[in-house]
Amino acid sequence: MNEMEILDGKKVASALDEKMTDRVANLKKQNITPGLAVILVGDNKASSIYVRNKKRRAEKLGINFQLIHFDASVTENELLEKIDQLNHDDSIDGFIVQLPLPDHIDEDKVIDAIDSKKDVDGFAPNNVGSLWIGEPHTLPATASGILMMLDFYNVDLDGKNVVIIGRSNIVGKPVAAMMLAKNATVTITHSHTKNLSEIAKRADVLVVAIGQAKFVNKDFVKDGAVVVDVGMDHDENGKLCGDVDFDNVKDTVSMISPVPGGVGPMTITALVDQVITLAEGRANG
Ligand SMILES: Nc1nc2c(c(=O)[nH]1)N[C@@H](CN(C=O)c1ccc(C(=O)N[C@@H](CCC(=O)O)C(=O)O)cc1)CN2
Numbered sequence: 080m081n082e083m084e085i086l087d088g089k090k091v092a093s094a095l096d097e098k099m100t101d102r103v104a105n106l107k108k109q110n111i112t113p114g115l116a117v118i119l120v121g122d123n124k125a126s127s128i129y130v131r132n133k134k135r136r137a138e139k140l141g142i143n144f145q146l147i148h149f150d151a152s153v154t155e156n157e158l159l160e161k162i163d164q165l166n167h168d169d170s171i172d173g174f175i176v177q178l179p180l181p182d183h184i185d186e187d188k189v190i191d192a193i194d195s196k197k198d199v200d201g202f203a204p205n206n207v208g209s210l211w212i213g214e215p216h217t218l219p220a221t222a223s224g225i226l227m228m229l230d231f232y233n234v235d236l237d238g239k240n241v242v243i244i245g246r247s248n249i250v251g252k253p254v255a256a257m258m259l260a261k262n263a264t265v266t267i268t269h270s271h272t273k274n275l276s277e278i279a280k281r282a283d284v285l286v287v288a289i290g291q292a293k294f295v296n297k298d299f300v301k302d303g304a305v306v307v308d309v310g311m312d313h314d315e316n317g318k319l320c321g322d323v324d325f326d327n328v329k330d331t332v333s334m335i336s337p338v339p340g341g342v343g344p345m346t347i348t349a350l351v352d353q354v355i356t357l358a359e360g361r362a363n364g
């Protein structure tokens with residue numbers, strides 16, 4: 080049986096806070112306060128919690144946080160007008176539109192309206208392209224948080240077989256691009272992939288972001304693999320769980336990120352880190 084280590088996102092997040100606080104203090108000495116704005120539409124309960132956590136975290140680090148909260152009935156045009164304002168607001172280094180949006184609003188159109196220089200979600204087409212050619216400007220926070228966490232635990236990706244289950248623009252694709260840039264051999268799989276468990280079992284590092292509760296069991300996991308669980312699902316009792324059946328794989332893996340307390344907290348760390356980096360860019364003219 081392996082000695083298993085938990086990839087503890089909460090612990091990493093608080094360990095990284097200290098450095099980020101110092102960076103903000105340094106900026107303030109130069110009369111620059113990093114600014115982050117979040118646009119929230121409607122009252123989706125989970126989104127409201129994430130945004131509240133972003134605000135708490137940003138303010139704790141000394142970042143100027145602005146919440147723009149629209150009613151669910153806001154029109155697409157009103158939203159686009161606000162985005163235009165933020166694009167031209169010099170006190171805001173970066174902003175995001177919290178997803179998901181109500182059905183009457185075209186998500187792609189909204190993301191496209193964000194100035195790619197201020198797109199701290201890294202979702203704008205320019206930023207996606209920059210990432211894939213190896214010259215990233217901003218990075219999607221979940222993907223970036225996963226790499227920060229693996230780096231903290233000294234998981235070297237160079238030459239490793241990485242298998243990603245899930246091909247979303249928010250997680251699967253950017254994780255693939257970022258791990259390629261670290262010289263990993265990356266395979267992206269998804270719901271149509273044949274022999275999925277067989278392919279997953281070749282992974283030294285398995286990243287699971289497929290959105291199905293406890294989808295991955297030990298049939299998918301090589302002995303000693305590092306498993307990153309990006310799922311946020313609910314089990315048969317309505318309890319929050321991941322895409323990986325933790326109890327089933329825990330004696331097979333060498334490291335695993337739990338849900339909750341793994342990737343989730345790193346998402347917010349990666350977001351605020353990126354806002355600080357943009358403000359540092361502003362300080363350096
Ligand atoms: N514009 C964006 N929208 C959304 C993003 C995003 O990166 N940009 N990601 C998700 C939501 N998200 C941040 O926005 C997020 C999700 C989960 C967590 C988190 O800390 N999860 C906890 C569990 C929380 C719980 O108990 O429910 C954990 O995993 O430990 C943080 C941020 C979708 N929208």
Ligand SMILES: [Mg+2]
Binds near residue numbers: 191192193194195203
């Ligand atoms: Mg744009």
